[in-house]
Amino acid sequence: TSREQWSAVDDYLVETAIRPDAASDRTRAATHEAGLPPIEVPAGQGKLMGLIAELAGARSVLEFGTLGGYSTQWFAAAVGPGGTVTTLEYEPRHAEVARANLDAAGLGDRVQIRVGAALATVQELIDSGAGPFDVVFIDADKANNANYLDAALKLSRPGTVIIGDNVVRGGRVLDDSGTGADAADVAGIRAYLQRQGDDPRLDGTALQTVGGKGWDGFALAIVRDVEPGVAG
Numbered sequence: 001t002s003r004e005q006w007s008a009v010d011d012y013l014v015e016t017a018i019r020p021d022a023a024s025d026r027t028r029a030a031t032h033e034a035g036l037p038p039i040e041v042p043a044g045q046g047k048l049m050g051l052i053a054e055l056a057g058a059r060s061v062l063e064f065g066t067l068g069g070y071s072t073q074w075f076a077a078a079v080g081p082g083g084t085v086t087t088l089e090y091e092p093r094h095a096e097v098a099r100a101n102l103d104a105a106g107l108g109d110r111v112q113i114r115v116g117a118a119l120a121t122v123q124e125l126i127d128s129g130a131g132p133f134d135v136v137f138i139d140a141d142k143a144n145n146a147n148y149l150d151a152a153l154k155l156s157r158p159g160t161v162i163i164g165d166n167v168v169r170g171g172r173v174l175d176d177s178g179t180g181a182d183a184a185d186v187a188g189i190r191a192y193l194q195r196q197g198d199d200p201r202l203d204g205t206a207l208q209t210v211g212g213k214g215w216d217g218f219a220l221a222i223v224r225d226v227e228p229g230v231a232g
């Protein structure tokens with residue numbers, strides 16, 4: 001099976017099984033036109049995360065890594081009027097493009113974009129007593145993934161859903177040599193997955209995906225209530 005076939009099936013599924021969504025298509029196109037890297041989630045995954053947020057009855061979402069606001073927009077639509085999405089982005093230019101896209105989609109008033117290194121901006125959220133969030137999506141610099149998961153747990157309640165993207169990386173997730181081109185990202189992902197499996201507060205899974213963006217995957221976990229003393 002070739003990558004062309006994965007891609008063709010992906011296109012077929014999106015065209016056939018997903019209700020057309022002109023607003024998110026516009027945001028994807030505008031993001032590419034603005035010259036931002038085309039590394040947003042695929043349409044099928046954006047839709048899935050919107051559905052997950054809806055299934056969870058989410059009113060508040062925290063996102064690490066905004067880019068042009070494509071995934072942000074799926075969450076903003078899912079939380080409904082009065083819901084909020086807080087999204088953390090390092091690059092001012094990305095935040096600017098996202099702001100324009102979300103405003104154009106009529107969802108800007110639901111979205112707060114915090115510009116800066118996410119480790120710092122998420123700490124500000126923790127210090128200011130923000131949260132708990134209903135859904136957290138971790139999709140920024142993967143090297144920091146385990147740190148972002150720790151921060152996410154501080155902003156969670158039992159029932160919070162935590163999603164982590166790009167956990168397979170064309171199979172490189174198995175490479176623990178520390179020598180590959182994206183070794184720091186792989187190490188961050190491996191630490192994240194290990195934490196998800198080990199931490200008694202987390203109960204999750206991880207799935208491989210193939211499609212137009214090649215071979216990758218995502219992790220999904222729910223935060224469990226843990227008796228004091230059990231979490232350690």
Ligand code: SAM
Binds near residue numbers: 091
């Ligand atoms: N979630 C977006 C989507 O699916 O539409 C894609 C996000 S893209 C994969 C990753 C983003 O994280 C980029 O916009 C990048 O600038 C941002 N980023 C990288 N390092 C960061 C950091 N330390 N803090 C916050 N954002 C960072």
